[in-house]
Amino acid sequence: MKKSLKSFTKHYLNYSVIGAILIVFSIISLVSPMKTSMVFLFQQITVAVIMALSLSLVVGFLGELSLGHAGFMSIGAYLGGKIALVIIEAGDLKSSNILVFIVAVLVGAACAALCGFIVGFAALRLRGDYLAIVTLAFGEIVRVIFTHSDPESFGGALGLKSPSFGMKETFVLVIIGILLILFTLFVIQNLLRSKAGRAITAIRDNEIAAKATGINVTKHKLMVFVISAAFAGVAGVLFSYANSPVKADTFDYNYSIEILVMVVLGGMGSINGSIISAVLITVLNNRLTTILTGDNAVFKDLFYAVILILIVIYNNAPGLKGFREKYNLKNFMNKILKKKHDPSEITNDAARWDVVPTKIEMNEVLSTDIVVDKVGRGDDSADIRERGGNK
Amino acid sequence: MAKFIDSVKKYVKDLFPQKIQRKTIESDYVLETENLGISFGGLKAVQSVNLKIKKNEIYGLVGPNGAGKTTVFNLLTGVYQPTEGTFYLSGEEFRGLPQEQTNHKGIARTFQNIRLFNNMSVVRNVMVGLHNQDEYKCTVLESVLRLPRHFRIEKKMRERAKELLDIFGLKEERNNLACNLPYGKQRKLEIARALATNPKLLLLDEPAAGMNPNETEDLMDTIRLIRDKFDMTILLIEHDLKFVSGLCDRITVLNFGTVLAEGTAEEALNDPEVVKAYIGN
Numbered sequence: 001m002k003k004s005l006k007s008f009t010k011h012y013l014n015y016s017v018i019g020a021i022l023i024v025f026s027i028i029s030l031v032s033p034m035k036t037s038m039v040f041l042f043q044q045i046t047v048a049v050i051m052a053l054s055l056s057l058v059v060g061f062l063g064e065l066s067l068g069h070a071g072f073m074s075i076g077a078y079l080g081g082k083i084a085l086v087i088i089e090a091g092d093l094k095s096s097n098i099l100v101f102i103v104a105v106l107v108g109a110a111c112a113a114l115c116g117f118i119v120g121f122a123a124l125r126l127r128g129d130y131l132a133i134v135t136l137a138f139g140e141i142v143r144v145i146f147t148h149s150d151p152e153s154f155g156g157a158l159g160l161k162s163p164s165f166g167m168k169e170t171f172v173l174v175i176i177g178i179l180l181i182l183f184t185l186f187v188i189q190n191l192l193r194s195k196a197g198r199a200i201t202a203i204r205d206n207e208i209a210a211k212a213t214g215i216n217v218t219k220h221k222l223m224v225f226v227i228s229a230a231f232a233g234v235a236g237v238l239f240s241y242a243n244s245p246v247k248a249d250t251f252d253y254n255y256s257i258e259i260l261v262m263v264v265l266g267g268m269g270s271i272n273g274s275i276i277s278a279v280l281i282t283v284l285n286n287r288l289t290t291i292l293t294g295d296n297a298v299f300k301d302l303f304y305a306v307i308l309i310l311i312v313i314y315n316n317a318p319g320l321k322g323f324r325e326k327y328n329l330k331n332f333m334n335k336i337l338k339k340k341h342d343p344s345e346i347t348n349d350a351a352r353w354d355v356v357p358t359k360i361e362m363n364e365v366l367s368t369d370i371v372v373d374k375v376g377r378g379d380d381s382a383d384i385r386e387r388g389g390n391k
Numbered sequence: 392m393a394k395f396i397d398s399v400k401k402y403v404k405d406l407f408p409q410k411i412q413r414k415t416i417e418s419d420y421v422l423e424t425e426n427l428g429i430s431f432g433g434l435k436a437v438q439s440v441n442l443k444i445k446k447n448e449i450y451g452l453v454g455p456n457g458a459g460k461t462t463v464f465n466l467l468t469g470v471y472q473p474t475e476g477t478f479y480l481s482g483e484e485f486r487g488l489p490q491e492q493t494n495h496k497g498i499a500r501t502f503q504n505i506r507l508f509n510n511m512s513v514v515r516n517v518m519v520g521l522h523n524q525d526e527y528k529c530t531v532l533e534s535v536l537r538l539p540r541h542f543r544i545e546k547k548m549r550e551r552a553k554e555l556l557d558i559f560g561l562k563e564e565r566n567n568l569a570c571n572l573p574y575g576k577q578r579k580l581e582i583a584r585a586l587a588t589n590p591k592l593l594l595l596d597e598p599a600a601g602m603n604p605n606e607t608e609d610l611m612d613t614i615r616l617i618r619d620k621f622d623m624t625i626l627l628i629e630h631d632l633k634f635v636s637g638l639c640d641r642i643t644v645l646n647f648g649t650v651l652a653e654g655t656a657e658e659a660l661n662d663p664e665v666v667k668a669y670i671g672n
Contacts, residue, residue, distance in 0.1 A: 187535055194534030194541060195522060195548075202508045202519045209506035212468060214494035214523045214588050223531065269510075 014185060014272050022178045029171040037290070039170045043242040045282045046177025047235050052262040052278035053184050053271065054231035059260065060269040061192060062224045063204035064124070065132040067256050068139030072112040072229040074251035076236025077162075078146055078154060080108025081246055084163035084237075095166025101176070101241065104163070108237035109230040115142075116229025117222065124221045139256055146248035159245030177238055181275075184231050189271060191227065200224055201269075258285075265311060411487035418482035421446050421624040422467075422592050426476035428648075429466055436462050437648040438475065442626075444592070449618060449625045451639035451656065453632070455668060459648040460628045461503060464594050467626075468500050469493040480592060495523055499590035501581045503597045503628075509570035513561060513580055516569050517552040520587025527551075552587065558620065559583050559613065575606040579613060586621060593617070595627040599634050607631065611638050632660060644668070 025042070028034065051073060058066045084096050084104040093100070115138075123134040147157050154160055165172060191197055199220050202210045211217055240246045262281050266273030284307060288300045314320060325331075416423075420443045428438035437459040444450045452460050465471045467478065469490040477486040480497055488496065508516050521527050529544040556562045559579045564572060569580060578598060585593060598614070599607045611634065617623050629635050635642060636656035643653040644665045652662035659665060 190535045190537055191531065194531075195518075195527070195529055195544070196531045196534060198511070198515055198519055199522055201511055205508035205510050206506045209502065209508065210519070211490040212494060212500055212502070212506075213520050213584060214491050214499075215519065216491050 014189075014275065015182065018178060018182055018185070018275075022175065022182075025171070025178070026175055029169070029174075033169070034171065036170065039174060040242070041283065041286050042171075042174040043177060043238075044286060045279050046174060046181055047239045047242065048259070048262065048278045048282040049181050049275050050177075050184050050231060050235040050238065051259045052266065052274040053181075053188055054228045054235065055259050056263045056266070056269075056271065056274040057188055057192075057224055057228045057231075059263050060267075060274070061197070061200050061204060062221060064221070064225075065128070066135040066225075066228075067132050067253070067260065068119075068135035068137070068142075069228075069232055069259055070251035070253075070255040071135075071139035071142040072116060072232035073236040073239065073255075074142055074146060074246075074248060075115050076108035076112045076233030077240040077246050077251070078160055078236075078248075079111040080104040080233065080237035081160055081162050081240035082154065083107045084240075085161070088163060096163040096241070097165070098176075100163070101165075101237075104240075105180075105234055105237045108240075109233040112233025112236065113226045113230035116226045116232075119229075120222045120225035124218065124225060136253065136256070139251070139253060143248050143251055149248075155245060157248075159247035160240070162240045162244040162246050164241060164244065173238075173242055177242075180234060180238060184234070185271070185275075187227070188231070192271070196220065196223070204269075261308065265308075265315070413484040413486065415484065416479055416482050418479055420444055420479075421448075421481055422478065422626065423482075424467075424476065424478040427463070427466060427473055427478055428475035429462065429471055429473050430475075435648055437466065437645075440476075440643075440645070440650055442478075442643060444624055444626060446624055447618060447622065448640045449614065449627065449638055451635045451642035452626060452628045452645065453630070453635055453642055453660075454645035454651070457647075458645040460645055461596060462648075463645070464500060464596055464628065467493075467594060468498055491523075494588055494590070497589075497591035498594065499585035499588045499592075500594035501578075501585050501596055501598065503600065505574075505577050505581055507569040507577060507581060507584075509568065511569060512566050513569055513572065514549065514552050514556065514565040516580060516584050517555055517587050518548050520584040521548050521551060524589055555583050555587055558616070575602060575609070578602070578610065582613070582617070586617065586623075591624065593623050593625045595625060597628050597630065599629055599631050607634055610634075614638060636660065 029039075051069065055066065055069050058064055058069075081104065084100050087093075087100050087103060088096055091100075096104075119135065119138050123131050123138075126134060146154060149156055151158065192200070199210070199215045202213070202215060203217055203220055207217060243250075258281070259278075262278040263274050265281070266275070266277035285304065288303055289297075292300045292303070314324070422442060422444040424440055424442045426438075427440045427442075429436055430438075440463060442450070442452075452463065454460055462471065466473050467485075469485075469488050469492065472487055477484055479485065483496070485493060485496065485498070508519060511519075527544050527548050529540055534541045553562060553565065556565055559582070561572075561576060561580060561583065564576070569577065572580060582593075582595065582598070595614070599610055602610060614625060614627075615638070618625060627639070639656050641654060642656050642659050644651040644659050644662070646668045651664045651668060652659040654662075
């Protein structure tokens with residue numbers, strides 16, 4: 001019984017929480033309609049969560065930095081939205097129905113995946129900072145292309161008039177968004193908890209060893225990049241349905257960074273962390289925009305930045321280590337479940353392959369005694385020799 | 392403009408490496424190198440190395456620092472491509488194969504400075520090694536949709552990994568993170584991972600580096616065990632001459648990228664040239 005509970009929390013907890021939110025949300029919306037601003041916030045959250053999930057695949061699990069993720073999203077938003085409009089016009093429909101939406105999602109995902117393939121094919125031979133710069137450039141190129149596109153077809157600088165379901169009940173889009181989150185979660189989580197996921201994390205941990213163990217590094221990197229881009233495209237289509245008009249300027253560098261912040265704050269390589277931090281940051285952003293109006297609007301970015309800095313300090317400052325260990329979510333949950341502290345469980349938990357140690361744990365891993373040990377025994381100059389630098 | 396087109400052509404050519412005509416020869420040896428050599432610019436790092444390793448043999452590669460031993464390993468595993476000569480594994484030419492292909496076709500290696508997948512558990516480290524074998528084939532789509540085959544394969548892989556870990560005495564620690572293992576066990580885990588790829592030839596790069604005498608003894612037993620149990624051929628680099636003479640059937644001594652002597656450990660290590668290289672006149 002206990003074991004099955006543990007396996008349930010490990011595999012299905014996030015599905016059930018999101019499913020519960022979906023049910024609660026639908027009931028509330030049906031009984032008493034929410035304010036439009038509230039529904040809009042929920043729409044933003046669904047888009048942000050899908051984006052954070054898809055980026056965490058590249059940044060958290062593959063270990064490559066991509067700064068152009070908004071570019072893939074805007075491709076999904078523009079091309080998916082456009083195809084929906086075309087179908088609506090051709091079919092003489094008044095507004096989009098669910099079938100048109102599905103077609104739009106598929107087309108948006110496919111186009112974004114194609115772009116992901118092209119960018120990945122050319123850029124994944126670079127690594128680290130260089131890949132980040134190429135993806136950054138890609139995002140900007142896409143933005144500029146759509147801004148200067150033909151006003152007749154893509155709306156140019158004014159933005160694309162986006163399709164809609166033509167209903168008063170805007171909350172339907174939120175429900176669709178949550179279903180899409182569940183789908184994204186299903187694909188990404190299953191991908192990572194499989195053979196391919198193991199290969200991906202192996203590449204992140206040690207690319208040289210992965211190659212020597214027979215993992216096809218290029219193939220796996222490309223696969224992750226394409227899947228991630230496809231889900232960014234899905235988020236883009238959802239975005240185009242929620243916002244009218246779709247402006248290319250929305251998907252700028254800042255937006256890419258915002259998603260990256262979600263992934264990093266959620267903990268690199270943690271799926272649930274990415275979801276939670278995507279929700280929190282979107283709410284924070286939205287609240288700040290609503291509270292600070294008029295002349296105070298200039299302070300929005302300032303407060304946002306200060307809050308982010310505080311979160312980072314809380315997460316990483318060595319001085320707060322004791323405080324963190326005392327008051328964290330896990331202890332809180334244990335208190336509720338009346339669980340006794342069991343040291344063996346912690347070691348088991350640490351062995352969870354899909355969770356990278358937090359910064360603090362990393363610091364412990366990299367603490368001086370081990371480093372000295374490694375240098376003393378392993379001979380670091382061997383690294384240089386292996387690359388042929390000294391020869 | 393023409394220059395630009397040339398550079399694009401070169402880039403595309405790099406993306407699709409051209410097929411090298413590889414030949415097969417009749418050979419009684421597991422590994423046979425033929426004048427193997429590489430130069431970086433004008434520097435000849437390794438030249439005309441001729442190794443002939445029989446099946447089930449433990450073969451040693453020794454030499455002073457910078458003699459080119461690890462470079463030979465890098466040539467054999469496809470990290471570098473030889474600029475001269477070629478080499479055969481069971482008569483099949485391997486020159487020009489990329490690293491992962493070399494591994495698929497039967498050469499596995501360990502590294503001088505341990506390279507494990509530190510943030511993964513011990514058993515998953517070994518399971519990565521099993522990734523490419525035909526009996527554990529499972530497409531990404533099957534895994535994502537959680538078809539029955541996915542679960543079957545996962546279970547099979549885990550069982551096999553456990554078996555391998557059991558041989559190395561690591562079964563108890565299979566759920567620990569690889570980086571939390573003590574040094575000697577990390578070495579063993581690296582060897583287990585290499586063996587999981589089901590190689591014909593195992594390359595060990597300084598397996599006894601940084602070990603105390605007890606651990607070294609233990610490692611010698613382990614290597615013999617691997618040879619007997621897996622019917623394996625092993626080529627190893629080592630500085631510890633006691634280790635080499637106690638373990639290796641035959642050795643080759645390298646210095647400045649060339650072969651100084653070869654033969655049984657006793658013969659080769661007593662060769663006047665070798666003594667000169669190690670101790671001086």
